[in-house]
Amino acid sequence: MVAKVLAAILAGFAIAVPSTFWLLKKVRIKSKIRHFQVSAALGMPVALFIYLLQTSIAVPVVIVTVVFSLLVVALELTLRRIVSSSLSQDTNYGMGKIGSGVSFEEARNAAGAYPDDYMNEAVWLEMQEFMKSRSRQKQKFKSTSSADSPVKSFEMHANITFAGTNYSMVDGIRSTTDARNSRDQPNLFLFGGSTVLCEEVPDRLTNASILQRMLNLLQESVQVFNYGASGATSIDRVQMLLKESKVKKDDIVVFYFGDNDSGWIDHRSGKPSEQLIWLPVRVFRGLSDLGSETAKWMYGELAPRSFRKFSRLAVAETIKALSDAHLYCLSKGAQMVAILQPNLYTLRTKSDYEKKLERRFSQDIRTL
Known part of the structure; x- marks a missing residue:
């Protein structure tokens, strides 16, 4: 018996x-998880x-397996038809495609009404290097941090520096152009x-930078600082503030918060919050990467229960x-404004396109 098992x-x-x-490997996924x-x-x-x-x-067993397989195939085909009809044929969307995952031509077309010199090949290549450099510096920080305690992400971001023609960052602070430097100004x-x-x-x-230029036009002597960081939560940014x-x-x-706070990161362990989900449910997420609509549907139904x-x-x-941030600002004589970031689920009324997006990507959005 044991030998057979x-x-x-x-x-x-x-x-x-x-x-x-x-x-x-076919779908270019390298994650060990x-x-x-x-x-x-x-x-x-x-x-x-x-x-x-x-x-x-x-x-x-063979008969049951064949019948079950046919039912799964039928369900998959049905879900694919539903998904394909949920978005119009002429709708373009690029969920999950960033950085090197998109060609320069795609990015240039997506730039739309931006200034003509915004999306040229030089800017595009520098953006790639900016993203890669930040990733390398974060990995280096993680590798040299103490393994005895979770990595404090604000410290990781605060150590990033990049100097380029169109992209620059010093100690985790993105450069703001057109600033009027003065110690006396707010x-x-x-x-x-x-x-x-x-x-x-x-x-x-x-x-x-756009806000800085608007303030300059209003003759307001205010210098704007960009303390944004990809994936950062309010907890991370408050630590950066302090x-x-x-x-x-x-x-x-100003705190622009919401999306990253809604379940993307486990602040205590530094792990993606999806790792808090029961393993059998996470299996469906793994299979959804292969394009299985059945797996996406099952994950979308089961994962929220794990997240509650x-x-x-x-x-x-x-x-x-x-x-804590508000109390700190009061102690310094500063004002604080907290702005909840709008998203698909904060809208009271939705366009037809937004409703279709909601149906199409619910397996990801519903778990937030």
């Missing part, structure tokens, strides 16, 4: 592991099937995630972090 498990994973490696998830998803059913074939119920600090960082555009077209910023009397501190406890805690921690 072990033989079945070994045979199952002998089939699943190389199959997983080949499949994920994804490899483990998909290997488990393929290996355990195969192992069970091989074991049952060695028993007296081998024939019924400062305006922008804290947030990638929406504040604006890594897709050169320095002069970030939200911070440890790194130079807030003084009459300054203004974490989400309530994330809300409480976000409120506490913003309250």
Whole structure:
């Protein structure tokens, strides 16, 4: 009995592991977590099937397996038809395609009404290097940090520096153009995630730089600082405020928060919050990377149940972090403004396109 079980498990994973490696390589996924998830998803059913074939119920097992497989295929085909019809044929969207995942031609076309000189090949290539350099510096910081405690992400971001023609960053602060430097003038600090960082555009077209020029036109002597960081939560940015910023009397501190706080990162462990989900449910996420609409649907239905406890805690921690930031600003004689970042689910009314997006990507959005 034990020998048959072990033989079945070994045979199952002998089939699943190389199959997983080949499949994920095809879709350019390098994550070790994804490899483990998909290997488990393929290996355990195969192992069970091989074991049952060695028993007296081998024939019924084959019949049930064939019927079940046909039902799964039928469900997959049905879901694919539903998904394909949920977005109009002439609708373009690029979810999950950033950086080197998009060609220069695609990016130039997507630039739309931006200035003609915004998206040229020089800017595009420098943007790639900006993103890669930040990634390398973050990895280097992680490798040299103490393994005894979770990495403090604000410290990781605060150590990033990049000097280029169109992109520049010093100690984690993105450069703001057209600033009028003066020690006596008030400062305006922008804290947030990638929406504040604006890594897709050169320095002069970030939200911070555009705001700086607007203030200049109004003859306001205010200097804008860009404290945006990709994936940063309010907890991360509040730590940056307390440890790194130079807030003084009459300054203004703006927190643009919401999306990254809604379950993307586990602040206590530094892990993606999806890793808090029960492993069998995470398997569906791994299979969804292969394009399975059935797996996407199952993950979208099951994952939110795993997130509920974490989400309530994330809300409480976000409120506490913003309250701490407010008290800190008051102690410095500064003003603080907290702005909830709008997204698809904060809209009271949605356009037809937004409704279609909601249906199409619900397996990702609903877990936030």
